[in-house]
Every structure is written in structure tokens, then in C-alpha cells.
Amino acid sequence: MSGGDKLRLIVVTPERTLLDEPVASLRFPLYDGDIGILPGRLPLIGRLGVGELHITAAAGETSYFVDGGFVQVIGPNVTLLTNRAVLASELSADEAEKQLTAALAKGAITDEEVTARFAEQQRARKMLALAEKSE
Amino acid sequence: MAKARAIIKRLKAVRNVRKITRTMELVATARFKKAMDRASQAAAYTRKISEIVADLSNSMQEGSTSFQHPLLQQRDTEKKSILLVITSNRGLCGGYNGGVLRHAQTRIRQTRSDNIPLDIEVSGKRGIGFFKFQKIATAASYTHFEDKPTFDEVDVLAKRFIDLFIHGHIDRLDIAYTRFETMARQKAVIETLLPIGKLQPTDAGAAKTATGAVATAAAKPKVDYDFLPSPKEILEEIVPASFKAKLFKCFLDAAVSEQIARMVAMKSATDNADEMIRSIRAQYNRARQSQITSELSEIIGGAAALE
Numbered sequence: 001m002s003g004g005d006k007l008r009l010i011v012v013t014p015e016r017t018l019l020d021e022p023v024a025s026l027r028f029p030l031y032d033g034d035i036g037i038l039p040g041r042l043p044l045i046g047r048l049g050v051g052e053l054h055i056t057a058a059a060g061e062t063s064y065f066v067d068g069g070f071v072q073v074i075g076p077n078v079t080l081l082t083n084r085a086v087l088a089s090e091l092s093a094d095e096a097e098k099q100l101t102a103a104l105a106k107g108a109i110t111d112e113e114v115t116a117r118f119a120e121q122q123r124a125r126k127m128l129a130l131a132e133k134s135e
Numbered sequence: 136m137a138k139a140r141a142i143i144k145r146l147k148a149v150r151n152v153r154k155i156t157r158t159m160e161l162v163a164t165a166r167f168k169k170a171m172d173r174a175s176q177a178a179a180y181t182r183k184i185s186e187i188v189a190d191l192s193n194s195m196q197e198g199s200t201s202f203q204h205p206l207l208q209q210r211d212t213e214k215k216s217i218l219l220v221i222t223s224n225r226g227l228c229g230g231y232n233g234g235v236l237r238h239a240q241t242r243i244r245q246t247r248s249d250n251i252p253l254d255i256e257v258s259g260k261r262g263i264g265f266f267k268f269q270k271i272a273t274a275a276s277y278t279h280f281e282d283k284p285t286f287d288e289v290d291v292l293a294k295r296f297i298d299l300f301i302h303g304h305i306d307r308l309d310i311a312y313t314r315f316e317t318m319a320r321q322k323a324v325i326e327t328l329l330p331i332g333k334l335q336p337t338d339a340g341a342a343k344t345a346t347g348a349v350a351t352a353a354a355k356p357k358v359d360y361d362f363l364p365s366p367k368e369i370l371e372e373i374v375p376a377s378f379k380a381k382l383f384k385c386f387l388d389a390a391v392s393e394q395i396a397r398m399v400a401m402k403s404a405t406d407n408a409d410e411m412i413r414s415i416r417a418q419y420n421r422a423r424q425s426q427i428t429s430e431l432s433e434i435i436g437g438a439a440a441l442e
């Protein structure tokens with residue numbers, strides 16, 4: 001699949017359109033695991049998870065950290081709607097670690113709180129893993 | 136002589152004021168451009184969300200499963216509601232704050248006559264000052280929303296409102312702000328954000344979303360999407376996201392409108408100062424001339440008396 005950049009990736013956050021560029025392929029987390037997108041993908045709407053958005057383009061490979069949201073694939077256009085997308089190289093492991101300890105220390109009594117705490121821990125772990133990887 | 140000097144003093148004062156208003160106008164223009172950029176960039180998100188919602192509801196109709204979400208449901212009885220008023224932190228922006236506060240007051244009066252407890256939350260020092268003066272108690276106040284509200288800041292508020300609403304602590308959330316319609320028109324409005332009401336059409340055919348935007352996807356031929364997970368679960372997630380986007384848009388709209396209002400107010404203040412300068416200068420010239428004339432006639436009179 002080295003026939004150039006056939007996909008168009010658009011990353012939109014509530015504040016602005018972060019990316020709008022041609023890419024060759026990409027990989028990002030859905031709610032239940034990573035998904036890879038190559039040109040010619042059938043239309044798709046999905047819920048994003050938390051984790052790494054890995055982009056392969058002619059210019060090289062880049063990683064972003066995305067924090068939930070939605071994805072729409074239609075034709076060559078891949079649109080990611082996410083609350084937050086940060087370049088992996090801009091993540092700080094210390095900060096992620098702090099968030100993880102905070103999430104671990106948090107008290108939770110009701111079921112909802114336990115789920116929320118677990119989600120927060122997972123989020124911090126993913127962020128930490130990505131931050132360490134890109135360092 | 137004294138009169139001419141007094142006029143000069145006034146002229147200088149007006150000129151100083153003009154300098155200030157002119158600068159403020161320029162500052163507001165620069166800020167407006169920035170705020171406008173942010174608002175138009177944020178519009179992409181809202182547009183995309185309503186597109187997805189339209190796609191989802193199209194495919195939902197086939198499955199004929201009616202979709203229910205706590206945020207969408209209209210409650211039969213209103214037991215408690217919240218009114219969020221978005222005003223500016225600074226003054227000198229014409230009727231901007233007045234318009235919003237007037238609408239807020241109407242809503243307050245209405246809930247009072249209906250005997251519904253209402254929590255008022257205010258953003259902006261102008262609004263806070265107003266409610267303090269009116270001796271109306273406010274439940275919360277924020278001053279950190281300046282001309283560049285960030286999504287993270289709004290997210291905190293949005294999460295709290297969603298929580299309160301889902302747990303039944305509030306049955307309605309209204310927001311009084313200035314909606315940005317066009318460059319030349321901004322309107323102070325009151326909008327009900329919660330319950331959202333209809334997010335997608337329940338009857339087949341129309342594909343207008345609650346956000347008011349006609350989803351562009353509806354016009355296109357229907358696409359068979361893969362849904363991961365099911366459309367229903369995605370909708371469940373997208374409802375709060377759309378609410379957050381809406382609330383964020385309110386703040387952005389308010390920020391843009393504030394700058395426009397200030398720009399317009401300062402522009403007319405500058406124009407007015409210009410006019411004043413002109414009339415004062417005319418006055419001064421006349422005073423100076425009459426002074427010279429009287430001095431001349433005094434000299435001539437004195438010389439004539441000597442002969």
C-alpha cells in the first residue's frame with residue numbers, strides 16, 4: 001500500500017480543526033480495541049476509545065493521543081471528532097504519572113464512581129505508555 | 136481670554152477621550168477577529184456531529200427502535216431549573232449586557248410567578264454586579280470566561296449540568312446569552328439547552344437536527360455504514376457530546392458578540408468625539424476672533440482717546 005497518500009484525515013476538536021491532510025494509513029483506538037484504516041475502507045461510524053492515533057503518511061509517521069470521541073469514514077475521508085488530541089511528543093510522562101496516582105488514590109463508592117475511576121485510570125495508563133514510548 | 140482658555144481645556148479633554156475610545160475600538164477589532172476565527176473553527180465540530188447524528192438516525196429508522204436518552208426527555212413537571220447568564224467582564228460595550236440581563240429578568244419573573252425554584256448562575260462581572268444590585272441571589276458566578284473560552288473550561292460546567300439533570304436535581308437548563316447571527320446582527324436570546332428535546336427526527340423523512348443545522352449528509356445518497364458499536368450506543372455517547380458542543384458554542388458566540396458590541400460602541404463614541412472636537416474648535420475660533428476684535432477696538436478706542 002505504498003501508492004501514495006490516498007486517505008484524507010481530518011481531526012476535529014471542539015475548538016478547532018487540528019489536522020486536515022492526506023495520509024497513507026492510520027490506526028486509532030475504538031471503544032473495544034485498535035482499528036486500522038487503509039484506503040478503500042467501507043463507510044464506518046464508530047465510537048473512539050482513549051489511546052494512540054498513529055498516522056502513516058509520505059512525510060513520515062506521527063502519533064497523537066486522542067481522548068474519546070467519534071469517527072466517521074466515508075470514501076477517502078476519515079473524520080475524527082475528539083475532545084482532545086495532543087501530539088505524542090508533547091505528552092509528559094510525569095504529568096501522566098501524576099494523573100495515574102491521582103486516579104488510583106481516588107475514593108469510589110457507587111458503581112458509577114467505580115466505573116469512572118477505572119476509566120480515568122485506563123486513560124492515565126494509556127497516556128503514560130504513549131508518553132514513555134515517544135520519549 | 137479666560138473663555139478661550141476654558142474651551143481649549145475642554146478640547147484637550149475630548150481629544151484624550153477620543154484617543155482612548157479609538158484605541159479600544161482597535162483592540163476590540165483585533166479581539167473580534169481572533170474570537171471570530173475560533174468560533175468558525177469550532178463550527179466544524181458541531182457540523183460534523185449533526186452530520187453523524189443525521190446518519191445515525193437514518194439507519195435507526197430502519198431498525199425502528201425508538202431512541203431514548205435522559206437528556207432528551209421532556210419532564211412533565213418542572214421542579215427546579217437553572218438559568219445561566221453569560222455577560223461580559225468589562226463594560227463599555229453598549230447594550231450588550233443590558234440586552235442579556237433584560238432577557239434573564241423576564242425568565243426570572245416567569246419562574247417566580249410559576250413558583251419554580253430557580254438557581255441563577257452568572258458568568259461575567261457585569262452580570263454579577265447587576266444581580267447584586269438587584270438583590271437577587273445567585274447560586275454560582277464565574278469570571279474566568281474571557282474573550283477566549285476554552286473547551287476544557289466549558290466542559291467542567293457541562294459535565295456538572297449533565298450530572299444534575301440526569302440525577303433529577305434540575306429539570307431544565309436555560310441560558311441567556313447573545314447569539315451571533317451575522318456580523319451586523321447579534322441578538323440577546325434565552326435558549327433551553329436541557330432537555331435537548333429532539334436530537335433527531337422521530338418521524339421519517341426530515342433530517343433536521345436539534346442544533347438547527349440541516350445535516351448535509353441527509354442530502355447525499357444514503358450510505359450503508361458499519362456501526363461500531365451499534366447506532367444506539369453511539370447515539371448515547373453523542374448526545375452529551377452534542378450538548379457540550381452547544382454550550383461551548385454559546386460561550387463562543389457570546390465572546391464574539393461582546394467584541395462586536397464593544398467595537399460598535401467605541402466606534403460611535405469616537406465618531407461622537409470627532410464631532411465634538413469640530414464644534415468645540417468652531418466655538419474656540421469664534422471666541423478667539425471676538426477676543427481679538429474686542430482687543431483691537433479697545434486699542435483703537437484708546438488711541439482715539441489720546442488724540
